[in-house]
Amino acid sequence: MIVERTDAAIDALVTTDLQHAPTDLYPVGRRMLIEIVVRALFGERLVDRTAEIDANFARSQRYLSSPLYRQIPHPIPFTLRARVRRDRDALDALIDSAMADSRAQGPAGRGGHDGGDVLDALVHDSDLSDAEIRDQVKTLIGAGYDTTASSLAWILWETTTNAHVWQRLRDEADEVLGPHGEHQVIDDQSLAKLQFANRTMRESLRLHPASGVGAREAAVDLRVGPYTIRKGTLVLWSPYLVGRHAPTWIDADRFDPDRLLALDEMQRGLAEAAWVPFGRGPRMCIGFALAQMELTLITARLAQRLNVTPTAARPPEPVGLVVSQPAGGAFMYTRPRATND
Numbered sequence: 001m002i003v004e005r006t007d008a009a010i011d012a013l014v015t016t017d018l019q020h021a022p023t024d025l026y027p028v029g030r031r032m033l034i035e036i037v038v039r040a041l042f043g044e045r046l047v048d049r050t051a052e053i054d055a056n057f058a059r060s061q062r063y064l065s066s067p068l069y070r071q072i073p074h075p076i077p078f079t080l081r082a083r084v085r086r087d088r089d090a091l092d093a094l095i096d097s098a099m100a101d102s103r104a105q106g107p108a109g110r111g112g113h114d115g116g117d118v119l120d121a122l123v124h125d126s127d128l129s130d131a132e133i134r135d136q137v138k139t140l141i142g143a144g145y146d147t148t149a150s151s152l153a154w155i156l157w158e159t160t161t162n163a164h165v166w167q168r169l170r171d172e173a174d175e176v177l178g179p180h181g182e183h184q185v186i187d188d189q190s191l192a193k194l195q196f197a198n199r200t201m202r203e204s205l206r207l208h209p210a211s212g213v214g215a216r217e218a219a220v221d222l223r224v225g226p227y228t229i230r231k232g233t234l235v236l237w238s239p240y241l242v243g244r245h246a247p248t249w250i251d252a253d254r255f256d257p258d259r260l261l262a263l264d265e266m267q268r269g270l271a272e273a274a275w276v277p278f279g280r281g282p283r284m285c286i287g288f289a290l291a292q293m294e295l296t297l298i299t300a301r302l303a304q305r306l307n308v309t310p311t312a313a314r315p316p317e318p319v320g321l322v323v324s325q326p327a328g329g330a331f332m333y334t335r336p337r338a339t340n341d
Contacts, residue, residue: 022331030149037144043117056087147210153330154208157315169303199257209239209277309333
């Protein structure tokens with residue numbers, strides 16, 4: 001399904017009149033990923049509402065990235081905060097309708113390959129209240145595509161501004177997914193064979209984690225190095241700083257998908273511990289496996305089917321408090337790959 005939606009996005013892109021002007025691939029990836037996430041989590045139930053869902057989430061996410069003084073709670077109408085409240089109410093109504101549909105069909109009426117989707121499981125197999133189900137659905141959708149879309153934009157910048165990476169991705173995709181122009185069944189074995197695409201994804205996430213700062217509350221008293229942290233203390237941590245920590249990573253700011261291949265077992269263990277774009281432990285991002293699968297397959301397919309040339313020689317600066325995005329998006333010259341490329 002991921003490859004099918006990627007192909008659909010590519011087809012829509014190459015049938016437009018590009019007129020030799022650069023295209024912002026960030027919103028292209030965003031639209032593609034919300035369709036993938038909605039289908040992966042909720043089957044076909046909400047697919048025809050993806051544009052509406054995207055619009056509602058986009059305003060909320062822009063609001064969360066606005067200066068903190070603009071987020072002070074207030075009841076004033078006709079403000080961005082008021083609009084975000086209306087967006088939240090619209091999403092709640094949409095989810096309520098989907099829950100009602102699930103209950104009307106009942107456990108025996110479930111569809112999908114596994115006898116139901118995530119919403120069915122939340123409705124029929126959990127003790128969650130309707131309000132808790134709404135929160136779970138909004139969290140799964142919101143966190144499942146906006147962060148991944150930003151990560152895809154960073155991957156595009158790194159793979160097109162570093163020599164030979166795009167071609168290596170293309171060569172591997174031709175070998176694993178079938179020659180360009182031919183169709184082949186994509187399965188978990190295909191994913192496992194896309195080793196360079198996977199390393200490329202992981203290296204980009206090391207340099208550009210979806211969020212630069214995370215927060216945890218200490219559940220017990222503990223010591224970290226020379227510091228004593230008391231239970232209840234709010235601890236801020238940064239996957240961005242860990243991913244660029246010079247004592248851990250050789251030439252830490254350099255993009256190198258092959259860097260782990262030259263490490264010994266101890267060095268590789270340290271690097272694995274320091275790779276935390278999805279967090280770690282019981283509060284690790286619930287979508288870590290889906291996001292890595294999406295990014296690996298999408299990157300490989302884009303390289304296989306498109307010629308992409310960046311509009312700058314190096315990636316832009318990051319922007320965004322909640323989600324780290326490339327400033328200015330991902331404007332690139334894009335054209336379909338010729339049969340002789």
